[in-house]
Amino acid sequence: SQTIHQWPATLVQPVGSPLSLECTVEGxxxxxxxxxxxxxGRGLQLLFYSVGIGQISSEVPQNLSASRPQDRxxxxxxxxxxxxxSGFYLCAWSVGPNTGELFFGEGSxxxxx
Amino acid sequence: xxxxxxxxxxxxxxxxxxxLLRCNYSxxxxxxxxxxxxxxxxxxxxxxxxxxxxxxxxxxxxxxxEFKKSETSFHLTKPSAHMSDAAEYFCVVRPMNRDDKxxxxxxxxxxxxx
Numbered sequence: 001s002q003t004i005h006q007w008p009a010t011l012v013q014p015v016g017s018p019l020s021l022e023c024t025v026e027g028x029x030x031x032x033x034x035x036x037x038x039x040x041g042r043g044l045q046l047l048f049y050s051v052g053i054g055q056i057s058s059e060v061p062q063n064l065s066a067s068r069p070q071d072r073x074x075x076x077x078x079x080x081x082x083x084x085x086s087g088f089y090l091c092a093w094s095v096g097p098n099t100g101e102l103f104f105g106e107g108s109x110x111x112x113x
Numbered sequence: 114x115x116x117x118x119x120x121x122x123x124x125x126x127x128x129x130x131x132x133l134l135r136c137n138y139s140x141x142x143x144x145x146x147x148x149x150x151x152x153x154x155x156x157x158x159x160x161x162x163x164x165x166x167x168x169x170x171x172x173x174x175x176x177x178x179e180f181k182k183s184e185t186s187f188h189l190t191k192p193s194a195h196m197s198d199a200a201e202y203f204c205v206v207r208p209m210n211r212d213d214k215x216x217x218x219x220x221x222x223x224x225x226x227x
Contacts, residue, residue, distance in 0.1 A: 006156075043203070043219040044157075059214075090156055100145050100207030100215050104156030 002027035006091045006105030013112055019064075019078040021108050023091030026072065031093040033074040034102065035066055038088040050074060051097055086112045115140045117206045119218035127226045132176075132191040134221045136204035139185060146187040147205040148178055151220075157203065163187060174198070199225045 006023045013019060025031050035047040046059045048066035056066050063082060067075045074091060091105040120135040138144060145164045149157040161172025168180045174197075178189045189202060204218040 044217045046214065088154075092156075100147050100205060101159060101162060102149075102157070102215075104158070106156045107154065109154065 004105045006108055010109045013081050015112055016080045019081050021076040021089055023074040023105055024072055025093045032097050034092040035076050036090040081112045083112050086110055115208045115216055117204050117216050117218045119204050119221045121221050123222045125224040126194045128196055129193050132194045134189040134202050136187045137185055138206045140208055145207040148189050149203045151201045194225050196225050
């Protein structure tokens with residue numbers, strides 16, 4: 001069966017520090033991968049999605065970036081965090097693009113101080 | 114343009130009473146519709162999906178939803194609420210045009226009163 005792992009679960013970082021959140025999927029090949037952010041009291045905001053290795057589409061201009069170095073690995077990064085980067089980050093995968101049926105990781109809670 | 118509206122940001126029901134979470138959509142085509150549930154500090158889990166088959170869709174944990182094209186609605190219901198149903202629920206629309214992105218509603222937080 002397919003599983004998705006996301007880490008770290010919780011992160012507290014000072015403003016200006018770097019960020020790396022990792023996500024891996026097991027049990028499937030060539031998944032579509034997504035990074036969402038969920039700010040307090042808001043819905044889900046799609047940040048990045050990837051249909052294949054090295055293929056990244058950015059939905060919202062910001063100081064975050066994403067990379068897909070391997071088929072089932074998706075990394076969210078920042079060189080310098082801002083206070084506004086605080087939130088709950090969710091990685092997800094789907095079998096095909098825009099299927100609507102997404103499988104989510106457990107999330108990473110980022111607090112920038 | 115496609116959109117999805119969850120009409121209530123918070124819903125409170127007593128344990129054992131029915132649950133109704135409302136969702137309306139706007140789409141140029143017949144969309145696929147989904148409901149997800151999110152418990153605190155957890156990822157989202159698919160509850161059920163409508164993909165142009167039967168209009169009444171049954172999901173996990175006793176939830177079901179009915180697609181009503183004339184009302185452009187996809188409301189989520191459960192006959193009897195349980196304390197474990199306390200969570201946030203998201204209505205999602207996937208337009209038939211695959212160039213259009215999946216759209217999440219803003220969510221409805223369901224509170225269960227003892």
